[in-house]
Each structure stands twice: as C-alpha cells, then as structure tokens.
Amino acid sequence: MSLSDPLPQFVPGSVCVQCDVCCRFPESDSFLRPYFTRNEIEAAVAQGLSPALFSDPVGSQIALVKDSQSDGYLCPAFDPATSRCGIYAHRPFDCQLYPLALMWSEDGTAVELGWDTKCPFMREAVPAEIHRHAGLVQALLQRETTLRMLANNPRLIGRFQEDVIVLAALPELTDRLRLHQPDPRLRPLRLEDAPRMKQALERSECPGHEALAAYAFVYHYIWATTLSYWWMERDGVFFLFAHSPDGWFMPVPPLGARSLEESVGEGLADLHRWNHGSSVSRIENVTDRQKRDLAGSPLQWSDKFPDYLYRADSLAQLAGDSYKSQRALCNRIERAASVTLRPYTEADQPACRDLFRRWVSQKREGTLDTMGQFLLEDADAAHELIWAVGDRLGLAGTVACAEDRVVGYTFGYWLAPETFAVLVEVADRSMPGLAQYVFRETCRAARCGGAEYINAMDDAGLPGLRAAKQAYHPVATIKSWIASPLQP
C-alpha cells in the first residue's frame, strides 16, 4: 500500500450509496469538509473541479455547495442523483481514510487513529474487521512517504471528536508533527494569511522605497512548496518562520510595533530551542536601519545579496548613452516582430507553462552554475503557484505575444505606494532583445501606475544576473543582512 495506491475501501460500496451521511454537511464551513493536499487539488482539477473551490492551492479544505434538496451543503464532487463521488478514483486521502479518522487526543498531546461513529455502517460492523482494517492503515501511516505528506499537511489531523472511538495512538506521527511544529502556537502559512502579514508589515513601519522585496507576503508564499513556512503572533508581533532540511530560521525579522530588540531576542530563543542550539538559527532580510536598531544585541552579522533599486523613469525611457545597448535590443524587437502586451488571465496558464519549459531548457543549454541550476529546479513550483493564484496574491501579470503565441510573461507587485517590484520575468531566449523589451514595457506600465522606483530583487549571487542588473544603473542597492546569535 502506498500513497499512489488508494486505501482499500472498508465500507462496501453498496452500503455507501444507500447512506445519507457522507459527503453532505450541515454547515457551509463544516470542519469535516475534506482536506485536499496540493497533489490532490491538481488531480481534482484535472478531473474537472474548479480551482476556485480551493482557497489555497498548496492544500486546503474544499468549498461546499448548497444542497438544493435540503438545508445542508454538499461536497461539489458528490453527485446526489447517484450518491457517488464524481472523482472517486482521485478522491483525497482524507476521504479514503473515512470512516477512520486522524485526530488530536483530548489533551492535544498525541495523534490518534479512530473510527467515526457518525458512519452508520461502523455501528454495525464487526469490531474484529475494523481492527484488521485499522492495522493495515496504521502500517501505511508509519511509512516515510505518508509521515512526510502528513507533516506537510498538518490540517489532515482533525480536532478531538467525542464520537470518534480511538483505535490506536500514533507515536511516530506525533513525533514527526512535533518536529515540524515544535510549538503548538505555530500555524502553517496559507494564502488566507496574506492580509494578516500585510497588516503586520504596515505596523512595523517598513521604510518605503528602501524596503527589501522580502517585505511582502507573496515573496515568501511562492516558495511554500519548497520550504515549509509557519507563523505565530505574540503580543501584536507577527513572527514568520521557515523550516528547511537544515532546520528553522526566520526569513524576515519579527513584524510589529514592539521593541525590535525584544522580539528578535524572542524569535532567536525559539529558533535556538527548535534547532537544539544548531548554528542554522538566523534571521534573514534585516535592513540597514534594523541592524542599527539592534546594535546593542549579542548578534553576529553577514551580508546577503542586496536588492537593486532603479528610477522608474530611467527604465521606462532608456535614454542616453548609458542605456544604448538595452535601447538597441528593444528597437530590434520593435523592428523584427510585432510583439503585443496584455494583462495575464488564467486562460494563459497552459501557454505560460509551455513557455516556461522552453525557457528552462534554453537556459540549461547556456552556461549555468550550480546555484543557477538549483534555482531553476525550485522555480517550477513557484511559477505554477503564480499562474494559479497570482491575482489572489496581488500580483500584476502581463503576457507578451507574437503572432498569437505567448513569448514572454512577467509578474510583479507593489512593494510600497511608490515602488513596484518585479518578481519574475520569462522571455523566449530565441528572440534577442525580448527580455529587455518586456522589462522596459513592465517599467513603463508601472511608471504609468505611479511608480517612482522599480525594485528588481537581488542577483542570488549569479555573476551573469549581477552584470545584467548593474547594466541598468541602479540608483541604489538595498542592503540585506543576516543576523545570527553570537556563538560562544
């Protein structure tokens, strides 16, 4: 039995179709709505369910629909005419498990496997059979792939329910979840947390156009399939944490109106505990101003790659000798191809995916160092998220088309009222000048939208990218620091 093989169905199908409990819910926001992991959402969407039914493409409970025959609600995959699941072969693990259920114990210290007495069949089933089935499921739950999947989707573990009869405690799973969630106040970072982080950023007085691109929810969220992000709020301060294979770190300093020194001390104390004193504990993306405020703290500092900041006017016009080569490349595109730009829509997703794949293989044919390869591997999942939920992330997307074919796309966000940050830009590399053209047009659009500055992110330490960013003559580079506790 593996995650790619569905769990055996315990309740006979002939009994299920007679029942009126499963897949129906009394309230629209019932906590019993099935949870879909990222892969399960993709499979369900491929089967025809709307992506809009999932509040977060990284993993979420499905949105229910009104049942026209009752006061209740239905899973949208459920067909009331036949009483069957419309995506049965692709139904999520949460549904496969039923009528067994995973839940936290009453005191919240352990994960337990139980049987749900809400299922009428379970009231009549022979207990010996239930235990045999639970034994099979328990063996699956101890497998590494299952433990990893559950640790990445902790919301598959439900809250304690009195009407679920406990069959077994699951110590391996409990330990794995504690490792992933060493503090019960930690919450996985979800799309719905964007407003909360935005408010925290506003409270923390981030410094206008001097803000690092990292001072935005979307900057972190797009990597949520590569790293696991968590947050907690304490006394009005928002703490963002990330868990990598090496251990825990903070991608930005604590955000809030409280003393930075005090909240940084608290965040580092958490990291120290969770990392068992390992030197991986650190806070990234500390600004120059914050570094000065923390001068009295026992910290050691290293610098990260700075963000490049440009005057929007300069990039929109590309005037004068210093921009001669970029201007020539843009002119080449204007002469050679009729490229048009328009706002990105969800319908562009397949074309963007094709272009991204072409672009990746074009980049691999060129000279890419190890870091460049590494970034490309992770970029795939990030771009998928951007195409799927870019609008919900507050991203402005543009596609460039030549002869009705998508040849480029770009997404960015407003980092501050006067600063537009360019998050990703992909342009067909077989069209010389297209990348420069798309970038100039993006800057022109941002300028028209009121941008005085363009933040083009950092260069990730890649020499080619650094040369390209410097060739656009930044008005400033915005320092980014990493703070770590002083080692004894």
Ligand code: SF4
């Ligand atoms: S996905 Fe299928 S099995 Fe699960 S609740 Fe919906 S209809 Fe029922």
